[in-house]
Amino acid sequence: MSLNSPRPAVVTKLRHRDAAAFLELPRKLYSCAVTSRATEQALLRAEHPLSTHFEFHPRVIRSGGEPLGRCAVTLPPEGPAYVGLFESVDDAAVAGDLLSWAVDQARAAGRPALIGPVDASFWLRYRLKLDHFDRRPYLNEPYNRGYY
Secondary structure, three states, X not given: OOOOOOOOOEEXXXXXXXXXXXXXXXXXXXXXXXXXXXXXXXXXXXXXXXXXXXXXXXXXXXXXXEEEEXXXXXXXXXXXXXXXXXXXXOOHHHHHHHHHHHHHHHHHOOOOOEEOOEOOXXXXXXXXXXXXXXXXXXXXXXXXXXXX
């Protein structure tokens, strides 16, 4: 499919409570904004300019009402699936559940691979920070916890 031929946006809708948790989790984990809330909100609502070029499937894991982790799987028209918008508390079980779900989504869609971290598109945020976790990120640079 060409980028010039838009198709209807496909987004797995989250319940209002889960959409709010999806947007708030990064702010709970970090002392500074590391993601664009406006971009994430547009992706969740299928209102982002790129939304007609992929399927977007977000997920939130909760325990006792508290959000513990989130991620999203993006399915472009063909090729590999992407996993991104990953955030998690320092709990290997939560991270493992999120990544297992992402693998299952990619397999169910018949994708040959799952690539990440990619936040919906390479035009948005991608990559993983590997060191210097004590330094604030530069504009548009990724930031994540060292335990990722």
